[in-house]
Amino acid sequence: MDTRTPAPESSPWLPFESRRRARDEKREAVLRTAVQLFLEQGYHRATLNEVADRLNITKPALYNYFRSKEDILFECWVMGQERVEDRITEIESADGNGLATLRMLVRAYAAIMASDFGASLVRFNVADLSEPNQKITLAGKRRIDRAFRNAIKQGIADHSIKSCDVKLTAFAILGALNWVGHWYKPGGELSPDQIADDFAIRLTADIAKQLDKKPSEKKAAKPVRKRPSR
Amino acid sequence: MDTRTPAPESSPWLPFESRRRARDEKREAVLRTAVQLFLEQGYHRATLNEVADRLNITKPALYNYFRSKEDILFECWVMGQERVEDRITEIESADGNGLATLRMLVRAYAAIMASDFGASLVRFNVADLSEPNQKITLAGKRRIDRAFRNAIKQGIADHSIKSCDVKLTAFAILGALNWVGHWYKPGGELSPDQIADDFAIRLTADIAKQLDKKPSEKKAAKPVRKRPSR
Amino acid sequence: MDTRTPAPESSPWLPFESRRRARDEKREAVLRTAVQLFLEQGYHRATLNEVADRLNITKPALYNYFRSKEDILFECWVMGQERVEDRITEIESADGNGLATLRMLVRAYAAIMASDFGASLVRFNVADLSEPNQKITLAGKRRIDRAFRNAIKQGIADHSIKSCDVKLTAFAILGALNWVGHWYKPGGELSPDQIADDFAIRLTADIAKQLDKKPSEKKAAKPVRKRPSR
Amino acid sequence: MDTRTPAPESSPWLPFESRRRARDEKREAVLRTAVQLFLEQGYHRATLNEVADRLNITKPALYNYFRSKEDILFECWVMGQERVEDRITEIESADGNGLATLRMLVRAYAAIMASDFGASLVRFNVADLSEPNQKITLAGKRRIDRAFRNAIKQGIADHSIKSCDVKLTAFAILGALNWVGHWYKPGGELSPDQIADDFAIRLTADIAKQLDKKPSEKKAAKPVRKRPSR
DNA sequence: TATGAATGAGGATTCATTCAT
DNA sequence: AATGAATGAATCCTCATTCAT
Numbered sequence: 001m002d003t004r005t006p007a008p009e010s011s012p013w014l015p016f017e018s019r020r021r022a023r024d025e026k027r028e029a030v031l032r033t034a035v036q037l038f039l040e041q042g043y044h045r046a047t048l049n050e051v052a053d054r055l056n057i058t059k060p061a062l063y064n065y066f067r068s069k070e071d072i073l074f075e076c077w078v079m080g081q082e083r084v085e086d087r088i089t090e091i092e093s094a095d096g097n098g099l100a101t102l103r104m105l106v107r108a109y110a111a112i113m114a115s116d117f118g119a120s121l122v123r124f125n126v127a128d129l130s131e132p133n134q135k136i137t138l139a140g141k142r143r144i145d146r147a148f149r150n151a152i153k154q155g156i157a158d159h160s161i162k163s164c165d166v167k168l169t170a171f172a173i174l175g176a177l178n179w180v181g182h183w184y185k186p187g188g189e190l191s192p193d194q195i196a197d198d199f200a201i202r203l204t205a206d207i208a209k210q211l212d213k214k215p216s217e218k219k220a221a222k223p224v225r226k227r228p229s230r
Numbered sequence: 231m232d233t234r235t236p237a238p239e240s241s242p243w244l245p246f247e248s249r250r251r252a253r254d255e256k257r258e259a260v261l262r263t264a265v266q267l268f269l270e271q272g273y274h275r276a277t278l279n280e281v282a283d284r285l286n287i288t289k290p291a292l293y294n295y296f297r298s299k300e301d302i303l304f305e306c307w308v309m310g311q312e313r314v315e316d317r318i319t320e321i322e323s324a325d326g327n328g329l330a331t332l333r334m335l336v337r338a339y340a341a342i343m344a345s346d347f348g349a350s351l352v353r354f355n356v357a358d359l360s361e362p363n364q365k366i367t368l369a370g371k372r373r374i375d376r377a378f379r380n381a382i383k384q385g386i387a388d389h390s391i392k393s394c395d396v397k398l399t400a401f402a403i404l405g406a407l408n409w410v411g412h413w414y415k416p417g418g419e420l421s422p423d424q425i426a427d428d429f430a431i432r433l434t435a436d437i438a439k440q441l442d443k444k445p446s447e448k449k450a451a452k453p454v455r456k457r458p459s460r
Numbered sequence: 461m462d463t464r465t466p467a468p469e470s471s472p473w474l475p476f477e478s479r480r481r482a483r484d485e486k487r488e489a490v491l492r493t494a495v496q497l498f499l500e501q502g503y504h505r506a507t508l509n510e511v512a513d514r515l516n517i518t519k520p521a522l523y524n525y526f527r528s529k530e531d532i533l534f535e536c537w538v539m540g541q542e543r544v545e546d547r548i549t550e551i552e553s554a555d556g557n558g559l560a561t562l563r564m565l566v567r568a569y570a571a572i573m574a575s576d577f578g579a580s581l582v583r584f585n586v587a588d589l590s591e592p593n594q595k596i597t598l599a600g601k602r603r604i605d606r607a608f609r610n611a612i613k614q615g616i617a618d619h620s621i622k623s624c625d626v627k628l629t630a631f632a633i634l635g636a637l638n639w640v641g642h643w644y645k646p647g648g649e650l651s652p653d654q655i656a657d658d659f660a661i662r663l664t665a666d667i668a669k670q671l672d673k674k675p676s677e678k679k680a681a682k683p684v685r686k687r688p689s690r
Numbered sequence: 691m692d693t694r695t696p697a698p699e700s701s702p703w704l705p706f707e708s709r710r711r712a713r714d715e716k717r718e719a720v721l722r723t724a725v726q727l728f729l730e731q732g733y734h735r736a737t738l739n740e741v742a743d744r745l746n747i748t749k750p751a752l753y754n755y756f757r758s759k760e761d762i763l764f765e766c767w768v769m770g771q772e773r774v775e776d777r778i779t780e781i782e783s784a785d786g787n788g789l790a791t792l793r794m795l796v797r798a799y800a801a802i803m804a805s806d807f808g809a810s811l812v813r814f815n816v817a818d819l820s821e822p823n824q825k826i827t828l829a830g831k832r833r834i835d836r837a838f839r840n841a842i843k844q845g846i847a848d849h850s851i852k853s854c855d856v857k858l859t860a861f862a863i864l865g866a867l868n869w870v871g872h873w874y875k876p877g878g879e880l881s882p883d884q885i886a887d888d889f890a891i892r893l894t895a896d897i898a899k900q901l902d903k904k905p906s907e908k909k910a911a912k913p914v915r916k917r918p919s920r
Numbered sequence: 921t922a923t924g925a926a927t928g929a930g931g932a933t934t935c936a937t938t939c940a941t
Numbered sequence: 942a943a944t945g946a947a948t949g950a951a952t953c954c955t956c957a958t959t960c961a962t
Binding site: 737 | 930931932933
């Protein structure tokens, strides 16, 4: 697929490169298939045979790319987590006030939640992971939590956000966001971006300082352009 | 045990009654044990042997009360759902304006989410139920959804709630609430009632009409008396 | 039920008598129900619960009359065997020539095969009985075999039956008869008696000596009055 | 085993072919072992573990070849049924008069009944099969029945067989034949072929037309050369 | 005599995983 | 790198049987 590179047969390097790439592509294909299956049927009901079947390979072939079923589960989770963390670092490095940062976090996280790997972050059962992986998972969750709480704290400090209970506020926001991973189905009437934009305002409306009071009211009232449900 | 009633020995009633009661109590004990185990380890990792062990009985004894493991899972869900529906009917029959109703719903639902059977509503995997039970489950979820949406609609109609996208608003609120079922651990620093009270205000703050603007601000700012998390 | 006997309460005897009778009646009712169920579904698929249900009693109640499920199975077989042996003794004591005896045996056995207890003799699996009961069963089968072989031998001796291989002849006759236990369904177009009469002639036609040649030919041609199947 | 073909090592065909063959051979080995065990102990008493043990494999390995225990049972039955049907088609296509056809059927069927797969046709319990397989089974039984009845009808039409009740005649013949599946034990004093030859004459003696009267008498009298049982 | 409840033993089945090819 | 075959571990469930009442 990506083999438009010259790749003279004499050089062992390029073939090796392309081989490694092919390997990585296959690996990711497995993850994409697996995450879908796991989301559809649940981790335990989904069998590796089904994963393999959907990929037109055989079950043992999966073991060329992953050590175990649990490994696959974990790597799915890692995929989602990496995306979240990438966005977080990106957003945190861009400096805006607390409210702006929070809204960007919400927007980014909402969009990710509407993806398979994103949903896997909240729909997989931590208890299905090995002890060490559970630790990693929890650390990841904590980092996300911290990002949201930090933004809120910063907003309170810079007066872009009203004083409030940081922890509960973060819980409420993250709850609404995580839930997207449960109800969002592609092909629904709202695109991930629309949901993300709407939630960025909606979930911060009650704690945003007056500054944007008027606009926020408007936005809160009609956040979604497309066919308001009344 | 419950025989503090007169209980004339001639009456065949009490033995029978008490037997039936004993049976119902045992049945419920199974459910309480099972729901805990399922929440701790997940439905599939939890074995009926463990359930039985915790109850000091043997595995087949469970089959006196339930037809199958799936049956137990479903009945756990039913327990939670019944509690929710009871509260919903109660709240809907008490007439208040839309906002008041919505807040009562939030408060009630939040408290239930902090219980085992409540959490089971959102933490069990629908795919683990039989086809017919899945249908029942979905119908239940829809009824809850409808209750929240109706309250919002009514609030918009009676001007206690700002005009807003009903569906997304309901999703956001229910998302924050459902998430309680995932993070709440008994013994934490907030009691279910405190969470319930806080969420009742917090999750409706942005859509509540100005009337209670001032108080809501206060409440939104310091909703929880107990040790604000900074 | 059958207590139309005087049965003054003062006399412990009659109540006892009637009690014993009631007991025997119940015992037999169990057997009648069980044999039907075993024939319908097979011994292993049929559960004692089903037997009990059909009798409107509970499973453990069965243990008042029988020691085990296998015991029930065996007693069903005994019921059939007793009927056969009764008829055999009866027939053997009535003296006729070999052919006449054989025909009476065929007639009697065919009729029994069309009954539940009779069918149980050939449709139950000997391997489902305990070792000692298997022995008893086999002994019973041998007695039946012997009766038929003896009749044939006697017939050969008294010239009512052609010379033939006794063993194979008996096998063929008993095979055709035992098969009745497999195909006969009450309510079919032939009554047990009709089948019995027909088989008495049919299965002996080829070995019967000429004496009744003419009549036998007639009978062999149209043995069954009722609706010949062409 | 069958690799006397040139088999150039370069050909990918043979490995594949031989693998498929090996698979089929193993599959059949399972059936042969299973049918024996089922006949010895009965379907329910026989466990898959025993089947596997006799084959020196483990229980789950059986599931590579069969979907379930019932599937094995059914396939045993199919093996027997196929043999019968093959012979039936063969015999029916060879044209002889009704009597000749009938005798060939008897001979063929008797021989099959003396084999394991043949006996399984009459010793397995139809109630142990799934609903759809029961239907198939019954259809098979009907085809056999029809073959025998057709031969008889044809014989009556072409005057090789006396006029008689077709249905009962077929029942009697098939009964005697099916019974072979119950009593025949390899190593007995009669070989399957001897039984088959004998029954071919014996079971048709009474309905065969006079033509072969004299010879039939002889044959009926001394059908078996080998050590008459008296 | 009858019952509800409980038990123990056992079997089919599934599935992740491994191994020889 | 991939496959067919095999395995071992584990779990649900059934059912005859027993026991206290």
